[in-house]
Amino acid sequence: MNLPNMIEAKKRDKNANIENYVYEEIRIDDSLKGKKYYVRTYGCQMNEHDGERIKGILSTQGLIETDDLNDASLVILNTCAIRENAQTRVFGFLGLIKKLKETKDILLGICGCMAQEESVVNEIRSKYKYVDFVFGTHNLDGMVGVINECISTGKQNVEVYSVLGSVCEGIPENRDSKYSAWVDIILGCDKFCTYCIVPYTRGTQRSRRWEDIIKEVNKLKELGYKEVTLLGQNVNAYGKDLYDDYNLANLLRDVSNTGIDRIRFVTSHPWDFTDEMINVISECDNVMPYVHLPIQSGSDRILKLMGRRYTREEYVNLYNKIRNTIKGVSITTDIIVGFPGETEEDFQCTLDVVNECKFDGAFTFVFSPRENTPASLLEDSTPIEVKSERLHILNDVVNKYSLEANQKCVGEIHKCLVLGVSEKDSSKYMGYTENMKLVNITSDIDIIGNIVEVKIDDAKSFSLNGTII
Ligand code: SAH
Ligand code: SF4
Ligand code: F3S
Secondary structure (H helix, E strand, O other): OEOOOHHHHHOOOOOOOOOEEEOOOOOOOHHHOOOEEEEEEOOOHHHHHHHHHHHHHHHHOOOEEOOOHHHOOEEEEEEOOOOHHHHHHHHHHHHHHHHHHHHOOOEEEEEEHHHHOHHHHHHHHHHOOOOOEEEOHHHHHHHHHHHHHHHHHOOOEEEOOOOOOOEEEOOOOOOOOOOEEEEEOEEOOOOOOOOOOHHHHHOOOEEOOHHHHHHHHHHHHHOOOOEEEEEOOOHHHOOOOOOOOOOHHHHHHHHHHOOOOEEEEEOOOHHHOOHHHHHHHHHOOOEOOEEEOOOEOOOHHHHHHHOOOOOHHHHHHHHHHHHHHOOOOEEEEEEEEOOOOOOHHHHHHHHHHHHHHOOOEEEEEEOOOOOOOHHHHOOOOOOHHHHHHHHHHHHHHHHHHHHHHHHOOOOOEEEEEEEEEOOOOOOOEEEEEOOOOEEEEEOOOOOOOOEEEEEEEEEOOOOEEEEEO
C-alpha cells in the first residue's frame, strides 16, 4: 500500500530525471465489461481534463458512460482540494453513494487532488471503509490495475504515489466537447505560494515535449476541433525544466502555425510573463486576446506573505503593458480575501487595485487554510464574518467593472465560437468571443460548432446577449 506524504512531497530534487513514458493498456476485470460507469469531476480545467482521461480509459475497456448515478456499477469521484468547501462537497456526495451502495452493487473510487492529501487518505481508510479504491494524480494511468486489484482481493485498495510526478503520453481521452479541447502543456507547480496545496497534490513542474503537444493539436485539428486551450497551473513556466531556448512564446508560435482557429492558455503567473509572450499574443491572429492573470491581493505586505514574488506596482505595470499592446484584450484575475493577518488597510489596497485595473472579471475567494501549507500555520484572528463581509464588498466592485467592460461591447460585432445550446434559454445558443466573453446568441439556424459573427445587443455582468448576422 502506498500513502501520500506531504512533507516528502516538498523535498524535491529539482535535478531529478522525470519519467516520461507511453500509456500501456491493461485489461479491466471481466466482471465490469459492458457495465456502466459514472465519473464526477470537481476543480480546475486540468482536473476536468483528467476526468476526460478516466472516461477515455474506461470506455476503451468496454464500459459505458452514464450520467445517472442510479444506473452505474462503477462510480469515480475525481476530486479537488483547493479549498475546504471543495472537500466538503465531496464528502457530502460520498454519503449519498453510501446509501445507494446499500441497495445495489457499486464499486466506488476516489482520485484527484484530495487523494494526494495524507489526512484525507487516512480518513478514508478509517472512516469511509465503503470506498473501494483510491488512486492519486500521479498514477491515473494505472487506474485499471488499481480497480482490478480491488476486485480480486475484495479489500479497499489505496495506491497513491508521493513522487515528483511523471509525464505519461497517449492516455485515451473522451473529450466533453467536439469543438474546444484541453491540451496539457505543463503539469504540477513549483511556485509553492504559501496558501496553496497544488504543488503538493500535483507534484513538481514538468513540461510535455513540444513535439508531442504539436502532434496532439494537429490531430485535434484533423478531427474538426476549432479551439485548443493550453493548460498548466503556470503555463508561463513552460519549457523551463526541459529546454534552454524554447519557452511558451516559442510554443504559442508553433501551435499558431498549425493553423487551428483558436488558441487559448491558462493560467499565467505574473512572475514569468515575458514581453516576448505579449508580442506573440498580439501578433498571431489565432492566439486569442485573453489573459487570466491572478493578482491574489493588492497589498505588498500580503503578497510577500503569500510568496507571490511581485509587488502591486510590478503587477500593474505588467497589466498595463498587456492592455496597451494586445488589441481588444480582456484580462481576468483571482483574488483571495482574509489571508491570515489581512488588515482593513490591506483589504483597502486590494479594492484600490481593482479600481485601478478594472478587470473584465475576477474569481474571488475567502482564504481557506490547507493542510501543511505555510499559511495554514500563520496566526489568523480575523473573524469569518469580517472575511465574508470583505468578500461581499469586493464582489460588488468586481461586478461593477465586469458590467462596464461588457457594456462596452454593446453594438459591436464579435466573432463567437458556438459550443452548444444556452444553459439559461434553450432557444438560444452559447458561445465565446475571441476575448472570452460568454454570449447567448439568437439564431434561426443551428450554428453549433461554428465561428459566427454576432452583433451584441445587451450586456450583463457575466454574459452578453447577441444576434447572428
Ligand atoms: N495556478 C493558478 C491557480 C490555481 S488555484 C495560479 O497560480 O494562478 C485557483 C485559485 O484558487 C488561485 O488563484 C487562488 O486565488 C485560489 N486559491 C488557491 N488556494 C487557496 C486557498 N488556500 N484559499 C482560498 N483560495 C485559494
Ligand atoms: Fe498554487 Fe501558486 Fe502554483 Fe498557482 S502558482 S498553483 S497559486 S502554488
Ligand atoms: Fe483543485 Fe487540484 Fe485543480 S486542488 S484546483 S483540482 S489542481
